[in-house]
Amino acid sequence: MIPNATSRTRSDEVFEQLQNAIVEGKFAAGQRVSESELATMFGVSRAPLRDAVRRLEGRGLLIKKPHVGITVVSLGIDELLQIYFVREALEGMACRLAAQHMPQADIDNLRLLLEQHAREINASEGQVYYQEEGNLDFHYRIAQGAGNQKLMNLLFGDLYHLIRMYRCRFSTSEGRPQKALKEHTQILDAIENRDPELAEMLMRRHIASARTNIEKRFQEI
Structure with missing residues (x-):
């Protein structure tokens, strides 16, 4: 479920760190987050961060909408x-x-x-x-x-x-x-x-x- 250590990229690392932060509740359900905040938090440039966000969208943990930004999923x-x-x-x-x-x-x-x-x-x-x-x-x-x-x-x-x-x-x-x-x-x-x-x-x-x-x-x- 996690890429092989020998082939891990910076995007893989940010993806894993951000996923864990969401699952563990470090971000509240429905919380809005910005790319700049996440980039600073994880010490990464925008390119690997955007790839990680895209993958987390695919897993249903993040939602990205135009004019709204990125939010953590919140289920009713x-x-x-x-x-x-x-x-x-x-x-x-x-x-x-x-x-x-x-x-x-x-x-x-x-x-x-x-x-x-x-x-x-x-x-x-x-x-x-x-x-x-x-x-x-x-x-x-x-x-x-x-x-x-x-x-x-x-x-x-x-x-x-x-x-x-x-x-x-x-x-x-x-x-x-x-x-x-x-x-x-x-x-x-x-x-x-x-x-x-x-x-x-x-x-x-x-x-x-x-x-x-x-x-x-x-x-x-």
């Missing part, structure tokens, strides 16, 4: 909930397939990742459960274990970073990090026990719980 509650309903179905299917096909070695490695996540939650005093992209993301690893490339493409195409943005934004709800980690552990237990029905049900319940949390947080805004 209805659009976000629609994404979560689709995500619930697809990730439930991924869990079912992972329980049937995920190698034990991959399950063991995923268990180690959850132990790392537990340490990070403890270090934040239970306030944050932020997962980096790709192999450091529990949901990404589950989908990999499903062994279905079409499903991977659906789950981790353009919507992936939008979902990560809102997962990060709402993962700071009181008690949510610990609850999410417990749910991840239960899902992995079901996969290791080769119980496809239970694995799917637990994942769907996990994402439904996240969706309910989002609805509640939107009502508080």
